[in-house]
Every structure is written in C-alpha cells, then in structure tokens.
Amino acid sequence: MLLFLSTFINKIDKKGRVSVPAQFRAVLRVEEFQGIIAYPSFINPCIEAAGMNRMEKITEIIEGLDPFSEEKDAFATAILGDSHQLSFDGEGRIILPEVLMQNSELTDRALFIGKGKNFEIWKPEKFEIYSKQAKEFAFKQRNKLT
Secondary structure (H helix, E strand, O other), rough: OOOOOOOOOOEEEEOOOEEEHHHHHHHHHHOOOOOOEEEEOOOOOOOOEEEEHHHHOOOHHHHHOOOOOOOHHHHHHHOOOOOEEEOOOOOOOOEEEEEOOHHHOOOOEEEEEEEEEEEEEEEHHHHHHHHHHHHHHHHHHHHOOO
C-alpha cells in the first residue's frame, strides 16, 4: 500500500497555484484521475486531501448509511458538497480554490503533511502550534500503539 508520509512546505503563487510534493504525486500516480480531491477539515484549520480512490471509499461509507438519515445527509453535504476536484498541471501543481484558502488562512506558503491514506494542507504557522500539541498528546497516549 502506498502512503502519504512526511512534511513539506511549498510556495503558493499569486494565482493560487502550489506544487504538490513529488512524493505525494508518486502515491497518486496509480490512480486514473491525476489530481487530488480537497475539502475543509472537520477538526483542524486546514485542507484535507486524498486521491479519487480514497474519496470513492469515503463515498461508499456515506452511501452505506440510512438513506433518509440526518447523519448521511450531513456527511454528504460536509464532505462531498465541499470537495474540489483539482487536476495537476504539467508541473505537478494544483490551483487552490479561494474558499479553501480562506478557510485555512493560506496565503503565500502551504505545508503538506502526510497522514497515511490522506494528507493535509496547512498554513505553516498554524501547523507549528498544532504539531506541538499533537506530539504532546501522542506521547501521553503512546501505550495505545503497542
């Protein structure tokens, strides 16, 4: 299984274009759609992103819920309704939609962090604060990984 791993910081140009790290593009190369699916995170001030295959699995989970439930409608609206299909250009860049940039407060730089089956795009300064808290929490919870 190919995974999104590591952390990278890339520049965002005035048109909202940013290069997706080569290591992440390598994970996505096996997919039919050459690009990413991006949507606002539910829990952090960042963008969550994945390949189309991952989004298809998430959609299957949503479709498996009671078709008339508030839960299904909420997940479909929050994830699928706010998702953006972003194709790579010839240089491996995507154009970040303004709404995603505003929600995550991105301006001139984007931090990409791999999280296994998906990755996140952060404002570097916000990630620095979150990362410290996450590492402290993980340290306290480390026995759950044994």
